[in-house]
Amino acid sequence: xxxxxxxLRSIAQKNNFRTDSAQSKILNENKAIRSAQTHxxxxxxxxYLDKVLVVTLVNLFNKAGYSVYVDWIVDSQLDRxxxxxxxxxxxxxxxxxxxxxxxxxxxxxxxxxxxxWELGYVDGKKGGMCTILPILKEPSxxxxxxxxxxxxxxxxxxxxxxxxxxxxxxxxxxxxxxILSEWLNGSKPMRHNL
Numbered sequence: 643x644x645x646x647x648x649x650l651r652s653i654a655q656k657n658n659f660r661t662d663s664a665q666s667k668i669l670n671e672n673k674a675i676r677s678a679q680t681h682x683x684x685x686x687x688x689x690y691l692d693k694v695l696v697v698t699l700v701n702l703f704n705k706a707g708y709s710v711y712v713d714w715i716v717d718s719q720l721d722r723x724x725x726x727x728x729x730x731x732x733x734x735x736x737x738x739x740x741x742x743x744x745x746x747x748x749x750x751x752x753x754x755x756x757x758x759w760e761l762g763y764v765d766g767k768k769g770g771m772c773t774i775l776p777i778l779k780e781p782s783x784x785x786x787x788x789x790x791x792x793x794x795x796x797x798x799x800x801x802x803x804x805x806x807x808x809x810x811x812x813x814x815x816x817x818x819x820x821i822l823s824e825w826l827n828g829s830k831p832m833r834h835n836l
Contacts, residue, residue, distance in 0.1 A: 645799055646778040647748075650698045659697045683708040683826055685740035687760040689750035690714065690722060695777055696746065702799065706809045708822065710744070711736045737764050741826040742771035747791060749779070758790075765794075773797050773812050773825075795831060797822065 643649075653659070684703065688696050696712060703710045713720055713733065720729055733756075737743065743764040751757050765772050775797040795814045802809050802821070810822040812831055820831040 643799055644776050644778055644796070645699075646780060647695065648780070650695045650777065653701070654694050654698045657698075657701070659694060659701065680739060681709075682711040682736070682740040683823075684710045684742055684744045685737045685760070685764065686710050686712045686744050686746060687751075687757045687764075688712070688746035689748060689754045689757065691750040692746060692748050692777070695748070699746065699775070702808070703810070706807075706822075708810070711740055733760070734763065738767065740764075742768065742773065744773055744775045744797060745791070745794070747774050747776040761794075770794070771826075773822075795825075 686696065686699070693714075700710055700712060700715065713736070714722070717732060717736070720732065737760065743761065745751070745757060745761050761772055772794050773796060774791050774794050795812045798811050798813055798819075799808055800811055801807065811819050812822055812825040813819040814831045817835070818831045818833050820829055825831070
């Protein structure tokens with residue numbers, strides 16, 4: 643399923659992710675997942691205006707076993723009101739230490755100056771290891787992102803067929819997909835007959 647704002651907000655409300663203590667817990671879980679490493683599975687490119695949605699996504703990524711980088715969680719010392727060359731250098735370092743990038747596509751992201759830069763940087767540096775994670779306003783709506791977002795596969799959140807565990811899948815279409823962990827390790831989406 644393509645995730646919706648309503649679905650993520652219901653998880654956030656259920657788990658009280660709006661509080662600082664809940665966000666700290668997610669931060670600590672993310673650190674525990676990557677405690678033995680200095681690299682990340684995904685750099686999460688997003689708008690800060692989607693903070694509650696992003697905290698919920700970090701939780702879903704963590705539950706599926708992925709370590710993710712979110713600037714205001716990992717590098718809380720960065721000042722979003724005073725972006726400079728040092729800030730850009732730190733962000734580049736973090737993107738270089740991630741296997742791939744998840745571009746969180748919301749109406750807020752379309753107004754971001756940083757998200758397109760991050761997407762272009764990782765695409766050029768890592769040979770297309772970018773995926774779009776659309777967050778729909780309504781669960782039944784269709785994702786229509788900016789035209790350049792159609793160049794990349796997108797992420798969906800589905801159960802694994804052998805278990806009741808949810809995971810993220812990289813899809814080029816409803817018939818061509820692969821589990822995120824295999825994609826991050828260099829495998830390409832495959833055609834599956836439905």
